[in-house]
Amino acid sequence: MRQAEKFGRPVLCLVDTSGAFCGIGAEERGQGEAIAQNLMEMSGLKTPIVSVVTGEGGSGGALALSVADRILMLSSSAYSVVSPEACASILWKDTERADEAAEALKLTAPDLLALGIIDGIVDDRGLSHEEIAGAVMSSAFDAFDTLGQLDDATLTNLRYEKYRTIGRYRTM
Numbered sequence: 001m002r003q004a005e006k007f008g009r010p011v012l013c014l015v016d017t018s019g020a021f022c023g024i025g026a027e028e029r030g031q032g033e034a035i036a037q038n039l040m041e042m043s044g045l046k047t048p049i050v051s052v053v054t055g056e057g058g059s060g061g062a063l064a065l066s067v068a069d070r071i072l073m074l075s076s077s078a079y080s081v082v083s084p085e086a087c088a089s090i091l092w093k094d095t096e097r098a099d100e101a102a103e104a105l106k107l108t109a110p111d112l113l114a115l116g117i118i119d120g121i122v123d124d125r126g127l128s129h130e131e132i133a134g135a136v137m138s139s140a141f142d143a144f145d146t147l148g149q150l151d152d153a154t155l156t157n158l159r160y161e162k163y164r165t166i167g168r169y170r171t172m
Contacts, residue, residue, distance in 0.1 A: 001045055010048040013065040014136075016055035018083065037066040042067035043159065048147035050140050053121070055079045064159045069159050070143040071117070073109040074124040074132065079117070080107035119143070 004011050026032075042049060042064075051068035057079035066079075073079055080087075084102035085095045092101075106112065109121045122139050123134045139144065 001041065001047075001049075004118065005045050005160075007046040008047065011042075011045065011068075012114045013049065013051040013068065014138055015051055015057045015062050015065045016077075017061035017065075018056050018058045020159075020161075023034065032060070035060040038064040039067055043163075044156070046155065048144055048150075050143045050147070052136055052140060053079045053118075055134070057085075058083050064140070065146055067159070067163070069147050069155060069162070070119045071162075072120045072136070072139050072143070073112065073118050074122050074136070075109050076106045076124055077109065078102075079112055080105045130152040 001011050003009075016065040019067070048069045048146045049150040050072065053062070053066075054076055055069070055074075056062075057066065057073075057077065059077050059082060062079060063081070071079075082090070082105070083104060084098040086129045087101035087105060089095050090098075091123040106115060109118065113121055118137060120143070122132075124135065127135065148160070
């Protein structure tokens with residue numbers, strides 16, 4: 001990403017992770033530090049960043065690749081700080097309530113667009129893999145065209161404002 005910044009190239013992140021593994025071994029190997037370092041580095045990049053949630057975007061693993069100027073989601077994907085099963089387990093000690101947790105988490109593309117967490121939805125219903133790839137690239141190129149017209153200070157300020165919006169949602 002730093003090399004992309006150095007040569008004036010944009011960064012495209014494809015997000016499909018159920019999240020960071022929560023266990024002592026993962027932390028001993030520096031997983032939390034790697035996620036934190038990525039968050040810090042991406043937040044200061046002076047090049048356009050677009051992230052596309054292509055499947056499951058969960059937990060710190062997804063957040064580490066979503067510090068972006070534009071976040072897009074496939075209409076069939078999910079994006080949340082925690083999986084519905086983990087949420088149900090934490091709140092109610094009952095993973096059978098995952099559907100209820102999913103509804104409360106507002107992890108679907110339309111919900112997240114309405115909340116201002118994401119910037120756009122790429123409709124992938126009924127499309128082949130090739131058609132989905134084309135739709136993702138078209139949406140990403142459109143975002144890069146828009147972002148490429150902004151100066152570094154405006155780009156950075158917009159990125160910071162996006163994460164202030166996410167912070168307000170998560171504390172409601």
